[in-house]
Structure formats: structure tokens, C-alpha cells
Amino acid sequence: MQAYESPYGGYVYAYPHKTAYRPLDPRPALRDVWAGEHAAALYVHIPFCEMRCGFCNLFTRTGAPQDLVGAYLDAVERQARAVRDALDERSATGPRFTTAAFGGGTPTYLDARELTRLFDLTERAMGVDLGAVPLSVETSPATATRDRLAVLAERGVSRVSIGVQSFVDAEARAAVRPQKRAEVDAALDAIRAAGIPTLNIDLIYGIDGQTPDSWRFSLDTALMWNPEEVYLYPLYVRPLTGLGKRGRAWDDQRMELYRQGRDHLLGSGYEQVSMRMFRLPGSGATTDYCCQTDGMVGLGCGARSYTSTLHYSFEYAVGVRHVRGIIDDYVRRDDFDVAHVGFALNLEERKRRHLIQSLLQADGLARDLYRARFGVDVLEDFALDRFGDRLTVDDQRLRLTADGLANSDAIGPALFSAEVRRLMDGYAAC
Numbered sequence: 001m002q003a004y005e006s007p008y009g010g011y012v013y014a015y016p017h018k019t020a021y022r023p024l025d026p027r028p029a030l031r032d033v034w035a036g037e038h039a040a041a042l043y044v045h046i047p048f049c050e051m052r053c054g055f056c057n058l059f060t061r062t063g064a065p066q067d068l069v070g071a072y073l074d075a076v077e078r079q080a081r082a083v084r085d086a087l088d089e090r091s092a093t094g095p096r097f098t099t100a101a102f103g104g105g106t107p108t109y110l111d112a113r114e115l116t117r118l119f120d121l122t123e124r125a126m127g128v129d130l131g132a133v134p135l136s137v138e139t140s141p142a143t144a145t146r147d148r149l150a151v152l153a154e155r156g157v158s159r160v161s162i163g164v165q166s167f168v169d170a171e172a173r174a175a176v177r178p179q180k181r182a183e184v185d186a187a188l189d190a191i192r193a194a195g196i197p198t199l200n201i202d203l204i205y206g207i208d209g210q211t212p213d214s215w216r217f218s219l220d221t222a223l224m225w226n227p228e229e230v231y232l233y234p235l236y237v238r239p240l241t242g243l244g245k246r247g248r249a250w251d252d253q254r255m256e257l258y259r260q261g262r263d264h265l266l267g268s269g270y271e272q273v274s275m276r277m278f279r280l281p282g283s284g285a286t287t288d289y290c291c292q293t294d295g296m297v298g299l300g301c302g303a304r305s306y307t308s309t310l311h312y313s314f315e316y317a318v319g320v321r322h323v324r325g326i327i328d329d330y331v332r333r334d335d336f337d338v339a340h341v342g343f344a345l346n347l348e349e350r351k352r353r354h355l356i357q358s359l360l361q362a363d364g365l366a367r368d369l370y371r372a373r374f375g376v377d378v379l380e381d382f383a384l385d386r387f388g389d390r391l392t393v394d395d396q397r398l399r400l401t402a403d404g405l406a407n408s409d410a411i412g413p414a415l416f417s418a419e420v421r422r423l424m425d426g427y428a429a430c
């Protein structure tokens with residue numbers, strides 16, 4: 001009998017995962033790390049939330065007092081200056097970002113005045129006009145207030161992404177996400193009233209007590225605001241939370257709700273971009289991974305930065321005490337001219353990253369782009385027969401089938417290298 005393999009091995013939003021990062025010794029100077037690299041994306045991480053949801057393992061803390069938020073913004077400014085200096089060494093024009101994002105946590109945990117400061121300091125220190133590039137900001141129902149949204153609209157934010165998870169209060173409670181439907185509705189109305197071009201709504205399936213009917217209700221309610229994008233997340237639970245694992249029956253529930261949600265959105269005119277992402281055709285950014293060689297500058301603790309050969313960040317944790325300790329350390333830091341914790345990508349890991357990031361998109365992997373980048377056909381580098389009829393191959397592309405996309409969270413982790421797997425397994429969660 002074949003062993004049961006869960007379709008929910010893990011969400012691969014980046015390769016390698018942060019739990020494969022280790023302290024760098026010696027710590028390389030950012031000037032060397034960024035030599036000859038192109039920083040195309042800017043990301044600022046705000047590790048604050050008004051609540052800690054039971055399922056969430058993002059790097060964030062609740063209840064941050066205002067003076068800590070102020071000290072955090074001071075530190076982001078110091079870091080931004082150090083990074084800009086490192087980038088400037090090699091380029092007369094400074095960084096020319098083509099996209100930017102404020103994520104978290106919940107960036108709108110900052111009040112309107114603090115948000116203004118975040119825009120000002122980022123623009124000043126990085127030498128970037130945020131109004132001139134596509135800029136995405138994450139928000140939550142309780143913090144998407146009209147005064148904050150007015151700041152976002154005025155500063156040219158092009159996309160606001162809000163976590164709703166469920167329009168049924170009892171389901172939000174079951175996911176340990178204390179929120180009220182009235183607050184969710186008010187936030188969505190306010191985002192639409194602010195006139196920000198792209199609205200994304202996050203929904204979660206697989207919550208205890210959720211049924212096909214209640215899932216349909218959440219999907220239909222979300223569609224009432226005509227969001228340009230919808231993300232459907234299968235629920236994952238963190239070990240040691242009260243949510244608990246339920247094995248195969250839960251996997252079956254998630255798969256059934258996934259198919260229902262996907263079909264409902266496709267039937268409502270959305271196109272599927274990846275297992276989680278759906279969007280209205282003609283809206284939003286392109287997803288073609290032709291720019292896989294481009295780098296990302298991450299500011300704030302919890303943010304990752306990527307060059308083609310090094311991914312780096314600060315220490316990472318999920319537990320309350322450790323997250324608080326890391327933020328407290330960050331606000332006192334001055335050593336922003338070196339990379340602290342990271343993972344160096346050799347040629348094989350760069351190829352794997354390109355394969356994983358491309359294959360998990362509905363458009364799949366363009367063979368000519370892979371060949372142009374690595375000088376070899378992708379099928380000479382990787383044996384992919386094990387994915388059987390979940391993968392289609394033609395002269396131009398490798399593409400997951402509908403069933404393949406549904407199993408993205410098993411296919412992605414199956415492509416990790418032995419070394420990344422070893423490091424992730426050896427990561428001591430704290």
C-alpha cells in the first residue's frame with residue numbers, strides 16, 4: 001500500500017525558507033553583497049499587529065507601545081541609509097526600484113501620522129519616489145480606517161491587501177482571529193471609498209466548522225466588493241497552538257473547499273495565477289518570472305533581502321518572547337552595513353529556486369528563459385517524471401495541471417534540495 005502523502009506539505013512563498021538561514025560568519029559587507037546586483041523590489045516589514053491570530057506564524061507582535069513604534073521607524077531609517085550607501089557604491093543613479101511593498105504584520109497598525117513618517121523616511125533615505133512605482137500595503141479590518149487609507153491614497157498606493165479570512169464571525173473565532181463582521185464591512189467600504197486601484201481580499205479555508213455552504217457565503221460576500229484579487233489560503237496551524245491537527249480528514253476538507261473556491265472564482269470571471277492567487281483579467285501586476293535574477297531590498301526586522309547569490313535577514317522567531325527580544329534588539333542596532341543571517345545560493349540552488357518559483361505559477365516555467373539564464377535545458381538539470389500527469393511539458397513550457405496546482409504545497413517542498421531540507425529540519429523553532 002502506498003503511504004499517504006498530504007497535499008499540504010508546506011507553503012513555499014520563497015525558496016529557501018527562512019528556517020534554512022543561519023548566522024553568517026564572517027558577516028559580509030552589504031557593499032560586497034550588492035556589488036553588480038540589481039535591486040528591483042523594495043519591501044518594508046512592520047512587525048506589529050493589534051491581535052495575534054491563532055494560525056499565524058508571521059514575524060509580528062501585539063500591543064507595541066507608541067514609543068517602540070517610533071524607535072522602530074528610527075531604526076528602519078538608519079537601516080535604509082546604510083543599505084542605500086551600499087547600493088550607491090556601484091551605481092551613480094542609486095536604486096531604481098520597479099515595485100515596493102509595506103507588509104507585516106499589519107503596516108496600518110501605524111496611525112496616520114506614523115504612516116506619513118514611514119513614507120517620508122523611506123523616500124528620503126532610499127532616494128525613491130514611492131508614488132511612481134506600484135506599491136502594495138497590507139491592512140487588517142480594525143486598522144483600515146479612513147484617516148489611514150487617506151494617507152495611502154494620497155501617497156499613491158496602488159494595491160491594498162486585507163485579511164478577512166472569513167465573513168462568518170464564528171469561523172473567525174474558531175481560527176482564533178477576534179474580529180467582527182461589521183468591522184470587516186466598514187473596512188472594505190472604506191478601502192473602496194479611498195479609490196485605491198487594486199483591492200485584494202485574503203480568505204482561509206479549512207477552518208473548524210466551515211462547510212461548503214459557509215465557504216460559498218464568504219466567497220460571495222467577498223465578491224460583493226469586486227476585489228481585483230482574491231487569495232485563498234488553506235489553513236495551516238502552528239505547532240503548539242490550540243488549533244490542533246486533524247490529519248487526513250482535514251486534508252480532504254481543505255481539498256474539497258479549495259476546488260469549490262477555485263471553481264467559483266473561475267466561474268465569476270477570475271483567472272488563476274497560482275494555487276492561492278486569483279485576479280480579474282487585466283488588473284494587477286504581471287507574474288511572469290522573467291525577472292527572477294532581480295534583487296529585493298528588505299527593510300525592518302523580519303524582512304528578507306535577496307541578491308542572486310545571497311538571501312539574508314535578521315534572526316527569525318515566532319514565539320512571543322523571542323519576537324519581542326528581536327524587535328528590541330533591532331531598534332538599538334547600528335550595524336546595518338553587514339548581512340547577519342542568511343543562505344548563500346550556489347548554482348544548483350539558484351536553478352532550484354528558478355524552477356520552484358516558476359513551476360508553482362499557473363503559467364509555469366518558460367524553457368527559453370531557463371536556458372537563457374543557465375545555458376542548459378531545465379529537463380537536463382531536473383528529473384520531473386515523478387510528478388507524472390500533474391505536469392505537462394511542451395517545447396515552450398512546463399506547466400502544472402489543475403490537479404498539479406491543487407497539490408502545489410506538496411510539489412514545492414518535494415523540489416527542495418537535501419541541504420535546504422537538512423537546515424530546515426535542524427531549525428529549532430522558538
Ligand SMILES: C[S@@+](CC[C@H](N)C(=O)[O-])C[C@H]1O[C@@H](n2cnc3c(N)ncnc32)[C@H](O)[C@@H]1O
Nearest residue numbers: 055056104105106139140163202233234235236
Ligand atoms: C500579513 S497577513 C494580512 C494582513 C493583516 N495582518 C491581516 O491579518 O488582516 C497575511 C495573510 O496570510 C494568511 N495566513 C497567515 N498565516 C496563515 C496560516 N497559518 N494559514 C492560512 N493562512 C495564513 C492570512 O490570510 C493573512 O491574511
Ligand code: SF4
Nearest residue numbers: 049051052053056105
Ligand atoms: S494574520 Fe495578520 S493580524 Fe493576524 S497575527 Fe498574522 S499578521 Fe497579524
